[in-house]
Amino acid sequence: xxxxxxxxxxxxxxxxxxxxxxxxxxxxxxxxxxxxxxxxxxxxxxxxxxxxxxxxxxxxxxxxxxxxxxxxxxxxxxxxxxxxxxxxxxxxxxxxxxxxxxxxxxxxxxxxxxxx
Numbered sequence: 001x002x003x004x005x006x007x008x009x010x011x012x013x014x015x016x017x018x019x020x021x022x023x024x025x026x027x028x029x030x031x032x033x034x035x036x037x038x039x040x041x042x043x044x045x046x047x048x049x050x051x052x053x054x055x056x057x058x059x060x061x062x063x064x065x066x067x068x069x070x071x072x073x074x075x076x077x078x079x080x081x082x083x084x085x086x087x088x089x090x091x092x093x094x095x096x097x098x099x100x101x102x103x104x105x106x107x108x109x110x111x112x113x114x115x116x
Contacts (some may be wrong), residue, residue, distance in 0.1 A: 001083035001095060006059050009067070009084060010056055012092045015059035016109055023069075024108040025078060026046045049113045052076065064096055078107035 029043045056070035061079075068077040080096035087093060089110065097106040108114065 001093070004059075004063065004065050004081060004084050004094070006065065009059045009065075009092070010057075012086060013025045013059065013067070013069075013109075016054075016092070016111070017057055018053060018055060019111060020051055020053050022110045022113050023052055023076060024066055024106065024110075024114050025050075025076065026103075026106045027078075028103065028105075048116075067094060069109075073077070080105045081107065083107045 025045070025047050027043070027045045029041070052069070052071060054069035054071050054076070057068070058068045059065055059081075063082065064079070065072055065081045066077060066079040067081060078094070078096075081094045082091070084094045089112070091108060091110040091112075091114070093105045095103055096116045098104050
């Protein structure tokens with residue numbers, strides 16, 4: 001992964017508008033953060049291979065970045081994105097890493113399902 005380029009991400013998002021795509025969205029404070037400090041609250045959200053179609057997509061911010069996908073009846077958005085790659089499977093993979101390099105958020109979009 002490399003640091004996000006807003007212009008490059010926007011180009012990939014524009015190509016996916018009005019197509020049926022698969023989304024992977026994940027956030028985490030760390031599944032084991034409570035083991036390190038019992039005062040930490042563990043927070044995790046995970047959705048994989050949700051089939052959606054969005055009619056608008058935009059990346060905003062100065063870094064970390066926010067990506068919003070507008071659907072007919074709502075939004076999907078991810079905030080805190082720092083890095084990205086477009087891989088050999090034609091998947092747009094975006095992630096947000098904290099100062100220690102640990103994953104905090106992931107937003108991935110593909111025209112084919114992600115591996116289980």
